[in-house]
Amino acid sequence: MLKQMEGSRAVAEAVALCRPEVICAYPISPQTHIVEALGEFVKDGSLAPCEFINVESEFAAMSVAIGSSAAGARTYTATASQGLLFMAEAVYNASGLGLPIVMTVANRAIGAPINIWNDHTDALSQRDSGWLQIFAETNQEALDLHIQGFRLAEELSLPIMVCMDGFILTHAYERVDMPTQEQVDAYLPKYEPRQVLDPAEPVSIGAMVGPEAFMEVRYLAHAKQMEALKLIPAYAAEFKSVFGRDSGGLVHTYKADDAETMVVAMGSVLGTIKDTVDEMRAAGHKIGVLGITLFRPFPIAQVRAALQGAQRVVVLEKSLAVGLGGILATNVRMALSALPIDVYTVVAGIGGRPITMRSLHGLFRRAEQDDIDAVTFLDLNRAVVDKQLDRERAKRRSGPAAEAMLRDVGVVAAKLA
Amino acid sequence: MFQVRIHGRGGQGVVTAAEMLSIAAFEEGRHAQAFPSFGSERTGAPVVAFCRIDDREIRLREPIMAPDALIIQDPTLLHQVDVFAGMKPDGYLLINTGKSFEQLGLADFLRGRRSEHLCTVPATEIALRHVGRPVPNVPLLGGFAAMSGMIRLESVIKAINDKFSGKVAAGNVAAATEAYKIVREEMAHA
Numbered sequence: 001m002l003k004q005m006e007g008s009r010a011v012a013e014a015v016a017l018c019r020p021e022v023i024c025a026y027p028i029s030p031q032t033h034i035v036e037a038l039g040e041f042v043k044d045g046s047l048a049p050c051e052f053i054n055v056e057s058e059f060a061a062m063s064v065a066i067g068s069s070a071a072g073a074r075t076y077t078a079t080a081s082q083g084l085l086f087m088a089e090a091v092y093n094a095s096g097l098g099l100p101i102v103m104t105v106a107n108r109a110i111g112a113p114i115n116i117w118n119d120h121t122d123a124l125s126q127r128d129s130g131w132l133q134i135f136a137e138t139n140q141e142a143l144d145l146h147i148q149g150f151r152l153a154e155e156l157s158l159p160i161m162v163c164m165d166g167f168i169l170t171h172a173y174e175r176v177d178m179p180t181q182e183q184v185d186a187y188l189p190k191y192e193p194r195q196v197l198d199p200a201e202p203v204s205i206g207a208m209v210g211p212e213a214f215m216e217v218r219y220l221a222h223a224k225q226m227e228a229l230k231l232i233p234a235y236a237a238e239f240k241s242v243f244g245r246d247s248g249g250l251v252h253t254y255k256a257d258d259a260e261t262m263v264v265a266m267g268s269v270l271g272t273i274k275d276t277v278d279e280m281r282a283a284g285h286k287i288g289v290l291g292i293t294l295f296r297p298f299p300i301a302q303v304r305a306a307l308q309g310a311q312r313v314v315v316l317e318k319s320l321a322v323g324l325g326g327i328l329a330t331n332v333r334m335a336l337s338a339l340p341i342d343v344y345t346v347v348a349g350i351g352g353r354p355i356t357m358r359s360l361h362g363l364f365r366r367a368e369q370d371d372i373d374a375v376t377f378l379d380l381n382r383a384v385v386d387k388q389l390d391r392e393r394a395k396r397r398s399g400p401a402a403e404a405m406l407r408d409v410g411v412v413a414a415k416l417a
Numbered sequence: 418m419f420q421v422r423i424h425g426r427g428g429q430g431v432v433t434a435a436e437m438l439s440i441a442a443f444e445e446g447r448h449a450q451a452f453p454s455f456g457s458e459r460t461g462a463p464v465v466a467f468c469r470i471d472d473r474e475i476r477l478r479e480p481i482m483a484p485d486a487l488i489i490q491d492p493t494l495l496h497q498v499d500v501f502a503g504m505k506p507d508g509y510l511l512i513n514t515g516k517s518f519e520q521l522g523l524a525d526f527l528r529g530r531r532s533e534h535l536c537t538v539p540a541t542e543i544a545l546r547h548v549g550r551p552v553p554n555v556p557l558l559g560g561f562a563a564m565s566g567m568i569r570l571e572s573v574i575k576a577i578n579d580k581f582s583g584k585v586a587a588g589n590v591a592a593a594t595e596a597y598k599i600v601r602e603e604m605a606h607a
Contacts, residue, residue: 172450275477
């Protein structure tokens with residue numbers, strides 16, 4: 001049924017349709033609306049049987065999720081930003097123990113400086129944690145990926161992060177096609193755990209493993225995660241047969257035929273990029289797009305196949321690997337190894353800075369001329385940086401940098417872009 | 418694509434207004450995207466929200482920098498925030514005030530623009546009368562429907578009933594309807 005609704009609400013309704021049995025979460029923007037709505041559904045009885053557990057921190061949220069998943073309950077939680085960092089130890093345990101928890105990450109920057117706005121640094125900081133990671137481009141895709149996520153996680157017995165851009169998607173009202181309970185029931189079988197803590201058949205989970213088998217257990221985690229590369233296209237195809245629309249998958253190309261320049265990105269910014277590429281195509285530019293839906297496991301073969309015909313690749317990413325440049329770009333480079341293709345890293349939109357078509361037009365045109373740096377910061381206000389560097393050169397006790405730079409920028413509360 | 422930017426202050430229902438506008442457009446079978454400016458919002462602080470309306474899927478995620486229509490929920494912002502930034506030459510402007518554009522000191526600024534695209538409506542007073550609270554957002558949507566013709570009053574009423582229920586819904590329906598009539602009359606004399 002078509003509805004006009006907030007992204008968070010749409011995800012909450014989709015998660016409820018998946019019949020989770022335990023939901024635990026600690027509130028943090030911009031994820032809060034999702035678990036608030038789920039809390040309402042549990043309270044009013046529309047989501048039953050389900051236990052909603054309030055916890056005292058994100059560390060507790062993931063710990064409770066581990067316990068309930070190990071006890072055989074379909075388990076859901078959500079977090080963002082510092083919340084994800086705070087639960088990091090338990091995040092690794094959830095995947096190491098092979099527990100198919102589904103977690104929404106409403107992507108948000110990591111401090112300091114504290115910042116509530118969107119970028120991908122939170123999820124990408126956990127890229128090696130053993131969780132599957134998928135990124136939604138729209139709210140429709142966000143809700144669809146949660147339904148596929150439960151199916152995938154439970155088949156592989158691995159946890160999954162469904163990533164959606166904080167505020168940009170979570171707080172946006174747009175049209176979504178909400179599936180029926182019958183459709184979701186037809187697609188998502190009852191949770192049948194591969195391992196379960198059951199007093200009737202006691203087992204222990206979480207043994208200490210020494211050098212004699214640690215490598216093998218970890219290798220298994222890697223091999224299992226790689227299986228997702230085969231399962232996801234099959235599950236996406238089945239999703240289409242039940243729900244009637246394309247959603248999910250590994251990667252998606254747009255206007256990539258004959259493209260000399262390919263732009264790679266993840267998440268909601270793909271929409272703005274596609275609109276920009278439409279205008280550039282109309283003006284005769286040979287430019288196309290590769291959207292990466294699945295980030296972990298990284299679809300190396302599909303990325304290589306999609307990009308190998310290009311002369312240059314511009315990886316536009318909402319993250320910064322301090323001291324290196326890009327995270328997504330590093331992964332893309334690995335997929336393109338030994339190919340004579342220039343790969344540019346463009347750090348954009350971090351901390352919620354708007355990524356505008358105007359800036360993208362300029363960037364892509366300069367990239368076509370190979371006139372951008374190997375690591376480029378889109379719309380960087382260099383003057384503000386230089387002023388701070390001058391201060392630090394002039395005076396040993398130059399004071400806190402973020403506060404001084406904010407003063408230089410001026411009051412931005414009412415600024416639009 | 419038709420792009421609307423709404424300026425107001427925290428507590429005036431700015432974000433809700435953009436959401437309801439998107440629901441009204443959706444009710445008419447159109448695609449719509451509403452989103453807030455994501456500031457650290459608190460009561461009284463300047464807030465901006467956006468709504469795009471189109472006949473096809475909306476993919477663009479940037480803030481609205483060149484609006485086709487501006488709704489100003491709080492005229493005190495005129496002296497504090499560059500609310501007119503990027504406003505198109507033939508764009509629509511609706512301000513919540515009982516004053517005229519001359520009294521607001523905007524006569525010179527607006528000279529040469531299409532007068533039938535420029536309206537004022539005392540939305541806070543209307544809201545106080547019908548809803549009992551100084552929330553001008555919903556009557557302004559009624560006024561916007563009358564001024565722009567982009568959405569019908571019936572669609573605004575559907576959006577009101579989607580967001581609210583009972584007495585609050587009924588009060589807001591009455592407020593939107595009155596604002597709609599006031600703007601229609603204003604335009605007849607423009």
